[in-house]
Amino acid sequence: MVSIVSVAKAAGVSNKTVSRVINGEPHVTEDTRERVEKAIRDLGYIPNMAARQIRSSRSNTFGIITDYVSTTPYSVDIVRGIQDWANTHGKSILMANTGGLPEREAEIWKMFQSHRIDGVLYVTMYHRVVDPEAGDVSIPTVMINCRPQTSELLPSIEPDDFQGARDLTRYLLERGHRRIGYIRLNPILLGAELRLDAFRRTVKEFGLAESDLSIRLGMEGPVGAEENYVFAAATEMLQQKDRPTAIMSGNDEMAIQIYIAALTLGLRIPQDVSIVGFDDFRTVSLALKPELTTAALPYYDLGFQGAEWLNSVIAEEKVRASRRVISCKLVDRTSVCSVKPPE
Amino acid sequence: MVSIVSVAKAAGVSNKTVSRVINGEPHVTEDTRERVEKAIRDLGYIPNMAARQIRSSRSNTFGIITDYVSTTPYSVDIVRGIQDWANTHGKSILMANTGGLPEREAEIWKMFQSHRIDGVLYVTMYHRVVDPEAGDVSIPTVMINCRPQTSELLPSIEPDDFQGARDLTRYLLERGHRRIGYIRLNPILLGAELRLDAFRRTVKEFGLAESDLSIRLGMEGPVGAEENYVFAAATEMLQQKDRPTAIMSGNDEMAIQIYIAALTLGLRIPQDVSIVGFDDFRTVSLALKPELTTAALPYYDLGFQGAEWLNSVIAEEKVRASRRVISCKLVDRTSVCSVKPPE
DNA sequence: CAAGGGAATGACAACGTCGACATTTTTGAT
DNA sequence: ATCAAAAATGTCGACGTTGTCATTCCCTTG
Known part of the structure; x- marks a missing residue:
């Protein structure tokens, strides 16, 4: 696999310089930058997230946990909203479905931690408590379309x-x-x-x-x-x-x-x-x-804003629990007509 | 973050021995194994996938690319099928949605490669060609609910x-x-x-x-x-x-x-x-x-079997293009009645 | 009791990246 | 031309894991 080293060799510079170019850091001559970029293109180099993560302990990945949500067709838009936000902000999405089984949920949390995801979007249809397995580890979490039963432990975002x-x-x-x-x-x-x-x-x-x-x-x-x-x-x-x-x-x-x-x-x-x-x-x-x-x-917005919120929770590194509510828009079509007031 | 080293220290063994225990390798005394397992539990150690991947160049992660699928409520079951297979086989799922935009699709492939995913499940509603961006890189791919236009380039799995x-x-x-x-x-x-x-x-x-x-x-x-x-x-x-x-x-x-x-x-x-x-x-x-x-x-099966197939394609390390078809089951309810044959 | 062999364990390097710090080159002011 | 400051580039190590190979231990056999 082509790595930063091969690029460096091809461009005749040190790995660090390549790293600088990749991350858009300053202190690189325009000339050098171009040479490196050419080498990157020629070799088809693509940065290795795993290596990057191992250094920075940031995975730039969010996890989505759903229960039955993906079963109910309406709410796919939540996921779409999350994906859209993630995509335009350079985050990746790791996804898993509990099917309502607590033991599977525990596994999923473990899997997420094992990938060192930056935060979790917990999407369910129900008013329920997040599994203790989850609460113990302090991964930033935002609940979408549901709320934690135990008062205000976690931020949540819901339709109004x-x-x-x-x-x-x-x-x-x-x-x-x-x-x-x-x-x-x-x-x-x-x-x-x-x-x-x-x-x-x-x-x-x-x-x-x-x-x-x-x-x-x-x-x-x-x-x-x-x-x-x-x-x-x-x-x-x-x-x-x-x-x-x-x-x-x-x-x-x-x-x-x-x-x-x-x-x-x-x-x-x-x-x-x-x-x-x-x-x-x-x-x-x-x-x-x-x-x-x-x-x-407002399913799409729930997802989109939920992801955005999670991101800021991660950045601030403290989980400020609170609840947000997004309003539902009335869609006026043709299944209602006016009734004459009683005489 | 607690790593294999801290576990080794706690258990009074070398990192390699811990590694052996984690991966269930032989040549570990029952006694040692228990001591290590205890240390793992006590410290709440969870293996770091990124590090593992960097060594083994296997991410144990599949990517799902969808176009509008996640917009059409019916087909969420495909994703559920994939997730279920993945979950029970220790694979993780990285997910992204193109929204039908080719430029976004290109980005997604890059993102996938950057995560060094093992294979891609390409899920769409349409009969269409996989973007060249995709074809170039030889990531094992299985198409679900669609087929490649250019003859038999990739394995595909469809409803009958x-x-x-x-x-x-x-x-x-x-x-x-x-x-x-x-x-x-x-x-x-x-x-x-x-x-x-x-x-x-x-x-x-x-x-x-x-x-x-x-x-x-x-x-x-x-x-x-x-x-x-x-x-x-x-x-x-x-x-x-x-x-x-x-x-x-x-x-x-x-x-x-x-x-x-x-x-x-x-x-x-x-x-x-x-x-x-x-x-x-x-x-x-x-x-x-x-x-x-x-x-x-058979949406669920499409997903489940698609994931399974992808896994075997990865294992065999050669992409045998072919098409599979899953039958549709007639669901007999009450919206049809018999008609007297014309006299 | 010695020798041999297998089982158990460990030391160390390497994967790809980037941060800290060191070194070299360029720039600009005198 | 000189020298300091700034810019450009490089060296090296560490992140967490596991593969390779070495070492130690224990048991069997003669």
Whole structure:
């Protein structure tokens, strides 16, 4: 393998000079620099990160740990965001997936340490504690899309589910909807509670009574094997005498079933029922006709900013635990229409 | 940082002996081994991959290059398959995304070489040539879910779109369907042609005439910004006098629109129209009611076997180009019903 | 008890890079 | 032309590991 030494030989200079050129250090004549650069090109030399790291004890590599995230299609954008930041800042990404198995997670931390990664991005779907294995070693860590259960041990960055759901609720209220259905997300998801809470509060602030609301559980159980009540719940909800004029869906995916339930009952969307989703999972929200009005989860930004944050945590060499929240943008499409105020 | 030297000191042996213990080499007394292992535990020693690599010029790391794959939610399973194989075989995964930009791809190859990765898994959605930048350097590479355009330069592993579509077509024919609609995938996708071809041939073998078929283009244009004709095409197709009794959808995602079109026209699924998808993108296929009969793309296996293959290519140190194909499993759900044969 | 042989252990160098420091060359002011 | 300061370049060692080869130890055999 061509090393710095061969380049030095070819260019007729010392290794150190080559090193200087590679790292853009000063104190090199323009002439020498060019000669070295030519030698580098000719020999196809590429610096050896391992050797570099062994000297500097900096690997310029971030680790990503995911649990089921890579299973849930929406959140690939988190990873894309991280990659984009890393790529444009000369960092590499080492990636591993726990599949939810604690023993595998322990292995992964070990593997990461063994690569002497500079920091970890811990990406999960759940509100959970980072494995002690992790906490012991003081690798800078930023949690993305989740938060440490044990108070504020680690920095975390999350979507603002509350704000997203509040905006969506207001959106419906402003358009005259007064009987609103709500089909709940699987309660094990961190967002479930936040969204429902936002819905309840916003609606109450506006003066609606509990009896104007139809709230149903859409799903429950472990990820990948959940019980699915959405279709049944939506059907039942829409057959009520005073059926809701609008339904908020826990997420976009569940909205598919609500659409089908409504259409099967012969209801038109949005004239007879308006529907809003959550996530802006475009595979779904754009496939539905009429296209789904929803709140976009800022997955890409979560990843991008998470990586950026991790980098600064590493630079400052102290982990300032705190929580950041990124807002969800309301995406206004065509699944909602206005309702005449009651005479 | 605690190194092999500190362990040796603590255990009162030479570094080499510690090295022997770590790598499970013979010629170490049980007694010594235990003493060393204790020292390792006490000090929390973790081997330094970079140093190891510098000696052995083996990084035990695979690189994954993706283009838009990580954007398309279905294919995250490829990555999961790779990770699972890697994890259970002591390999690490370095990951990068081109976003379709050739210049970034070049950078990524450089980054990979700089980490001296052992091999590359090239994962894309398209039928395309690997960048010359890649071909020059002789890093063992396996292509997943795509194939090199220039004949058989590199090993590739793909889903058997043809077989999947043939099985699905037969499935419909066996259930008495004789007028069948087909809504085509975006032609830039490798699978589009294969699936349509399989459909056409199977139907012809069976003796149907071209006039029994309604074939429409569902989407076209660049990924992420495609024109979407599915809903319109399905609506039009289902309004024909002799409307199809079954529709094959280019993929599951497009089936959403077909469902909605059918329901909006007051047709029942499957009694009035049967529908089949492709991919088994469970987020969709299980959300649709009735649940969608479809052909499961073997994404996980593609990744898992791709990694395994790459490993053997590395071991043999010669790249035997060839193509492997993994079959698609038909997933029989409830979106199809039998049709009485014409009297 | 000596010799021989294998098992256990150790000393040392080398991998590729860069930091600390040393040396040489150039520059500029006198 | 002289000399000091600055710039350019070089030497050397260390990072953590393991391969090569040497050394020490213990056991077997005669």
